[in-house]
Amino acid sequence: MNDSVRRRGRPARLSQDAILLVAQEIVESGGIDALTMRAVGERLSSSPMAIYRHVRDKDELLLLLLDRVAATLERPESPADPRQRLVVLWRFLHDRLAAQPWVVGVLAGGDLAGPSILWLVEEMLQAFLACGLTAAQAGAAYRAVWQYTVGVLTIRIAMARTTAELDRPSFQSVMIASVDPGQTPAIAALAGEWPHAWDNYELGLNALLDGLMPRS
Known part of the structure; x- marks a missing residue:
């Protein structure tokens, strides 16, 4: 991940992509219970309110994450039968x-x-x-x-x-x-x-x- 996203002393330019990248790191390491707007904000050196300008709530964040993962799936070769x-x-x-x-x-x-x-x-x-x-x-x-x-x-x-x-x-x-x-x-x-x-x-x-x- 880009150092500008992780380093607390240098706030990253906030974007939905940056939020999703950090959110995915959180759920992959700690599960969905670890995902909060505060946790995302801390990783990005931003306030929770700043996160809310890009995603409405945790449900929307999870929905965007699901779609992000689904979009990377490569379709398998399907048999005719x-x-x-x-x-x-x-x-x-x-x-x-x-x-x-x-x-x-x-x-x-x-x-x-x-x-x-x-x-x-x-x-x-x-x-x-x-x-x-x-x-x-x-x-x-x-x-x-x-x-x-x-x-x-x-x-x-x-x-x-x-x-x-x-x-x-x-x-x-x-x-x-x-x-x-x-x-x-x-x-x-x-x-x-x-x-x-x-x-x-x-x-x-x-x-x-x-x-x-x-x-x-």
Whole structure:
């Protein structure tokens, strides 16, 4: 980042781009709870009121950040087969969100979304339609897979944060490793490689898509 933005003794020329750059640094290092107008102002050696001249409030700032991230996404090559296309598109979204954990926190709120991501939503809906779903079914299918994807990512992010904070094995791993094979043989068989949702994302994705496909 340019020294003029970071150095407190030399206030940067305030602009929306400079604000967004600093805001993204804050959410990437501390999450969305760390993002405040005051925090942005301090990084830019400006008052919170000066920030408000460029963005209305925190929601608008998050909305602009979401759109900024979405605009950088390069469209994946989509297979001609709509069922395969759905796997590629959802896997693409999952992997990009996994690389930006703060975005998951914003999207999980259900209210904010940047217009630059509409192309992906459109392609997903078109693929569902091409599989034989009605418009209403395609919308319901999209929401079902979206909820599954966000759920998987939310658990992954929370567990990664917890693991990073612990200086010991997790309670869950200790419990699984110490089960009695006589009482819980199925759990004991998986004790060395207990599956996590993110490891099985594509397995669950395919099962969910299969269940959503129209019956012949």
